[in-house]
Each structure stands twice: as C-alpha cells, then as structure tokens.
Amino acid sequence: MFKRINRLAATIGLGVSLVAGSLVAPAAAQAEGEIRIAEQFGIVYLLLNVVRDQHLIEKYGKQEGIDIKVDWMQLSGGSAVNDALLSGSIDIAGAGVGPLLTIWDRTHGRQNVKAVASLGNFPYYLLSNNPNVKTIADFTEKDRIAVPAVGVSVQSRFLQYAAAKQWGDKSFDRLDKYTIALPHPDASAALIAGGTELSGHFSNPPFQDQELANPNVHVVLNTNDLLGPNSPTVLFATEKFREKNPKTYKAFIEALAEAADFAQKDKGAAADTYIRVTGAKIDRAALLKIIDNPQFEFSITPKGTYPLAEFMYRIGAIKNKPESWKDYFFQDEKPLQGS
Known part of the structure; x- marks a missing residue:
C-alpha cells in the first residue's frame, strides 16, 4: 500500500x-x-x-x-x-x-x-499512528511523515524548529529525510487507514481532528507548545x-x-x-x-x-x-x- x-x-x-x-x-x-x-x-x-x-x-x-x-x-x-x-x-x-x-x-x-x-x-498537530513514537526523537528510518511541501511548508519549518530545539541548530534538518509531500486530505486518509510506512502527518484542522478520532492516532507535537499561540x-x-x-x-x-x-x-x-x-x-x-x-x-x-x-x-x-x-x-x- x-x-x-x-x-x-x-x-x-x-x-x-x-x-x-x-x-x-x-x-x-x-x-x-x-x-x-x-x-x-x-x-x-x-x-x-x-x-x-x-x-x-x-x-x-x-x-x-x-x-x-x-x-x-x-x-x-x-x-x-x-x-x-x-x-x-x-x-x-x-x-x-x-x-x-x-x-x-x-x-x-x-x-x-x-x-x-x-x-x-x-494549533497544528504532528500526529502518528505508530505507538512507539511518543516524541519527535522516536521517529526512525522506518517512518515517513507527510507534509504539504517538503522543506518549504510551514509544517516542515515547524518540524525543523522542533528538531533544533531537541538536538541543536546544526541538526535542524535531522528529520527532513523522513518527510514526503502529500496534500492533507490524502495524508489524513492514509494515516487513518494505517498499514503503511506513512506513520506521521504534520496536519492542520479539520484533518488533524478527524485523524484523532481514530484511537490508533495520537499527538506527538502541538505547535502551541512549541511556539505559543501563533x-x-x-x-x-x-x-x-x-x-x-x-x-x-x-x-x-x-x-x-x-x-x-x-x-x-x-x-x-x-x-x-x-x-x-x-x-x-x-x-x-x-x-x-x-x-x-x-x-x-x-x-x-x-x-x-x-x-x-x-x-x-x-x-x-x-x-x-x-x-x-x-x-x-x-x-x-x-x-x-x-x-
């Protein structure tokens, strides 16, 4: 799949x-x-x-x-x-x-x-259906994170900002290799369906809320916690x-x-x-x-x-x-x- x-x-x-x-x-x-x-x-x-x-x-x-x-x-x-x-x-x-x-x-x-x-x-949520992913540090080469545009979208920048806070500015792009570009509707459907390497989605409303209706999906990162109201x-x-x-x-x-x-x-x-x-x-x-x-x-x-x-x-x-x-x-x- x-x-x-x-x-x-x-x-x-x-x-x-x-x-x-x-x-x-x-x-x-x-x-x-x-x-x-x-x-x-x-x-x-x-x-x-x-x-x-x-x-x-x-x-x-x-x-x-x-x-x-x-x-x-x-x-x-x-x-x-x-x-x-x-x-x-x-x-x-x-x-x-x-x-x-x-x-x-x-x-x-x-x-x-x-x-x-x-x-x-x-607030934008980084979501995952992988029970082993509790924080951004838990993503591995087996995971893929959907964003609207790799390296350019605000979701990609939020992920880099979070990585820099976690590992320092020199490692801001540490998670970029795990990201793929997918529009929110398609990424949401894939995360809810499960069964693929797509285990993460940096989403936005209402897609993030629809995804969270699935008990297998959880929040890894809330941008309000990262940056405050924005x-x-x-x-x-x-x-x-x-x-x-x-x-x-x-x-x-x-x-x-x-x-x-x-x-x-x-x-x-x-x-x-x-x-x-x-x-x-x-x-x-x-x-x-x-x-x-x-x-x-x-x-x-x-x-x-x-x-x-x-x-x-x-x-x-x-x-x-x-x-x-x-x-x-x-x-x-x-x-x-x-x-």
Whole structure:
C-alpha cells in the first residue's frame, strides 16, 4: 500500500509541477477591479470561505466605486503557491508562514512580496499512528511523515524548529529525510487507514481532528507548545499589486476583517459556511466542536510569527534578517498590531 502512496505522492507532485510549470510565463498585469486568490486545504482558510460565500470583496469594492471580479484557485503546497504568485498568475497567495518568509527573502528589494494579513491563530498537530513514537526523537528510518511541501511548508519549518530545539541548530534538518509531500486530505486518509510506512502527518484542522478520532492516532507535537499561540497561515501579495490596485486591495482587507469578525462571533454560521463552500464531508457538530476550540482565534492580526522568522535566518534558510514582524507584513491600517 505504501507503494501506492508513493505513486500518489509522485502523481500529485507531477500535478503540482505541471500547474506551477504552466504558470512560468508571466501573466498580464491585473487591472484595478480584478483579484485572483489562491487558497489551500483546511479550516485555516475559513475566512476566505466566508469572504467568498458572502461576496464581501465585491461589497467593499462597490463602496470604493468599482466592480471587482474575483477568481478563486486551490493549490497544494507552499512551493506551488509561491510559483503562482511570482509568475503573475495570482494576486493573493494563501500559505504558511514558512513559504511567506521564503518568498519575502527571495523577492527582497525586487518584487517585495509581503504578508497582507493572518488567517487566524490555530494549533497544528504532528500526529502518528505508530505507538512507539511518543516524541519527535522516536521517529526512525522506518517512518515517513507527510507534509504539504517538503522543506518549504510551514509544517516542515515547524518540524525543523522542533528538531533544533531537541538536538541543536546544526541538526535542524535531522528529520527532513523522513518527510514526503502529500496534500492533507490524502495524508489524513492514509494515516487513518494505517498499514503503511506513512506513520506521521504534520496536519492542520479539520484533518488533524478527524485523524484523532481514530484511537490508533495520537499527538506527538502541538505547535502551541512549541511556539505559543501563533498564526501559521497567512495571505501575501507583491508590492506592485498593492500599489497598482489600491481600491481592490483595500476592499480585500476590509472583506477579510469583516469575515474574521463574523467567524469569531458566530461559530455556527462559520461552520455552515465552511461546509457549504468546500463541500467537505464532515459532521456539522464535529466541525463546530473543532472551531469552538478556545485555542482557535479567527483574526487578521498576526501572532507569534517572528520566532520562526528569526529561526529561519539563524539556520540560513533566509538571507535577510527581519528585525520584527513589520518587515515582512505590509503596514496598513489593518491589521494594527502583531508579532
């Protein structure tokens, strides 16, 4: 069965490569009144689900005196998302803080990609169905850990951060050789099914909660224990898009802010939105239990991102050292404060 997972990973990887490859030729610059948004999988993108469901970008566009055409795209993995943004095929990228910092560093002084907003503060779990794996030190060459993108995704960076804390900075990549790239839905299904070398998954909600419903799956690492409350997933854009499309950009920020307020205040309606927009086959009561977790906070204000940024500079993953979160976030009226 693991061979089938390997083939699945290869097929998915090829698909992502083909998508990214098809985006190499820069697209024509977008005009004011158009915005193309790429998201990935999971509840962490719920604010975008609300924005889409309630047509909030269009609503705030009209307040700015323009009709905004919104295009939505779903990709898997920070590499594919970053490639799409740099090729000019999307305007707003949704990915983890790890991919953000990679592209911020790569475009520093050129396209100047920076984060627009957080999508909220959520704990991510590293899970395992191997009863012998209690901590990250227990993974061996017999194990494989699924992440969205090897070495690039925020899950990969969290794993490296944990390894550095365990064995020192020089061994930050000690567990990288055990990781494979799989989208969360596929990794979740494989971990629940068991019977393969895929014994670990650095997940996100709701997949991690669905996996934990299996008594053979347990938490190895909680990112809140690693970093404290943090914003693992963010939205980012190029400086050019922000400057060339001020009304569209403002409408997007206002839409996000309203979506965050909506989701935080009415978890039931937020759950209904997620199911309606994504078509996810998840029980509403189970979903509501997930998003009503007191560790969840739907907010566009970033929290706890700088420790990972400082770590990535320390290990040489990025060349430019940010002095604070403000270096890699656009400084707009919203969000006002962060970390």
